Amino acid sequence: MDNNHRPDSMERITTQQQAVSFIDEQVQAIQKQVGDRKVLLALSGGVDSSVVAALLIKAIGKQLVCVHVNHGLLRKGEPEQVIKVFRDEMNANLIYVDAADRFLDLLAGVSDPEQKRHIIGEEFIKVFAEEAAKQEGIAFLAQGTIYPDILESEQGIKAHHNVGGLPEELNFELVEPVKLLYKDEVRVVGEALGLPAGMVYRQPFPGPGLGVRCPGAITRDRLEAVRESDAILREEFEKNGLAGKVWQYFTVVPDFKSTGVKNGKRTFDWPCIIRAINTTDVMEVTVEHLPDELIDHLVQRILAEVPGINRVLYDFTPKPPATVEYE
Numbered sequence: 001m002d003n004n005h006r007p008d009s010m011e012r013i014t015t016q017q018q019a020v021s022f023i024d025e026q027v028q029a030i031q032k033q034v035g036d037r038k039v040l041l042a043l044s045g046g047v048d049s050s051v052v053a054a055l056l057i058k059a060i061g062k063q064l065v066c067v068h069v070n071h072g073l074l075r076k077g078e079p080e081q082v083i084k085v086f087r088d089e090m091n092a093n094l095i096y097v098d099a100a101d102r103f104l105d106l107l108a109g110v111s112d113p114e115q116k117r118h119i120i121g122e123e124f125i126k127v128f129a130e131e132a133a134k135q136e137g138i139a140f141l142a143q144g145t146i147y148p149d150i151l152e153s154e155q156g157i158k159a160h161h162n163v164g165g166l167p168e169e170l171n172f173e174l175v176e177p178v179k180l181l182y183k184d185e186v187r188v189v190g191e192a193l194g195l196p197a198g199m200v201y202r203q204p205f206p207g208p209g210l211g212v213r214c215p216g217a218i219t220r221d222r223l224e225a226v227r228e229s230d231a232i233l234r235e236e237f238e239k240n241g242l243a244g245k246v247w248q249y250f251t252v253v254p255d256f257k258s259t260g261v262k263n264g265k266r267t268f269d270w271p272c273i274i275r276a277i278n279t280t281d282v283m284e285v286t287v288e289h290l291p292d293e294l295i296d297h298l299v300q301r302i303l304a305e306v307p308g309i310n311r312v313l314y315d316f317t318p319k320p321p322a323t324v325e326y327e
């Protein structure tokens with residue numbers, strides 16, 4: 001039943017009409033799979049899980065229980081925004097869980113990227129299991145897995161937390177209605193479902209969040225530097241009309257320090273790397289070149305406002321050979 005292979009005959013969804021027939025098919029498939037039971041959804045607030053939420057709301061309404069877990073690796077202001085959009089505006093059945101300390105304590109001292117991903121993925125499942133136990137009759141776990149996640153996991157490039165078997169003892173079956181779609185198709189489907197454009201065209205954000213942008217062992221101070229510099233970057237992209245144009249942009253604060261000087265005194269602080277890329281299907285990406293004045297302004301703001309940073313670097317590497325994220 002769980003076919004992870006996209007049939008060669010499946011057309012790329014580019015039009016409203018194709019999206020509508022995909023939605024009709026999926027609504028029926030979900031209703032058939034779920035029956036009158038309940039589904040727990042990992043609602044991160046990203047495009048994929050938002051589209052899955054909208055599909056499920058259409059298919060099964062209040063049988064969907066959305067859970068937004070704050071794993072401490074979210075962007076600045078993000079949990080607040082998810083609550084506002086889904087609970088207040090979309091009237092969804094939303095549970096908010098603040099599990100930041102729990103995740104960060106488990107991740108302390110762990111530097112291997114795959115191990116970090118697995119810890120985050122496993123802890124996610126535990127949190128969901130706990131939430132499920134508080135609910136009557138949850139039988140399914142819905143996820144916003146998309147096709148590139150499946151391909152790259154199969155090829156062993158990286159283990160995405162949202163792909164792979166759940167422990168046997170959890171009686172959850174998966175509901176993954178967009179798992180055969182590429183990112184651009186998910187957006188077309190989201191639009192056809194009537195989601196706001198701001199949500200459908202929001203830049204993607206990985207499940208392990210800022211954790212993969214804080215390479216090596218995560219510390220709270222370096223994580224804060226990633227979060228603050230990311231907020232500055234997003235604010236400046238918004239102000240300069242780049243937010244809807246550039247596909248993905250973020251900062252990374254690697255785990256090494258270099259010498260600098262501030263107010264006549266030696267500093268020994270981290271660099272902050274800016275990455276801004278464009279793509280349609282995330283298999284290949286190109287680098288966005290920013291105007292010099294914007295770069296200068298970003299450098300100035302990050303150095304002035306983010307504690308622990310004494311250099312700002314720009315990543316000019318396409319994919320391949322580099323992946324989008326650093327881990």
Ligand code: XMP
Nearest residue numbers: 160161204205206207208248282323324325
């Ligand atoms: P990479 O780094 O694989 O990124 O070139 C491709 C796209 O996938 C996102 N990404 C992830 N998304 N869980 C996710 O849900 C992950 O572990 C993960 N790793 C990368 C990345 O942000 C980019 O958009």
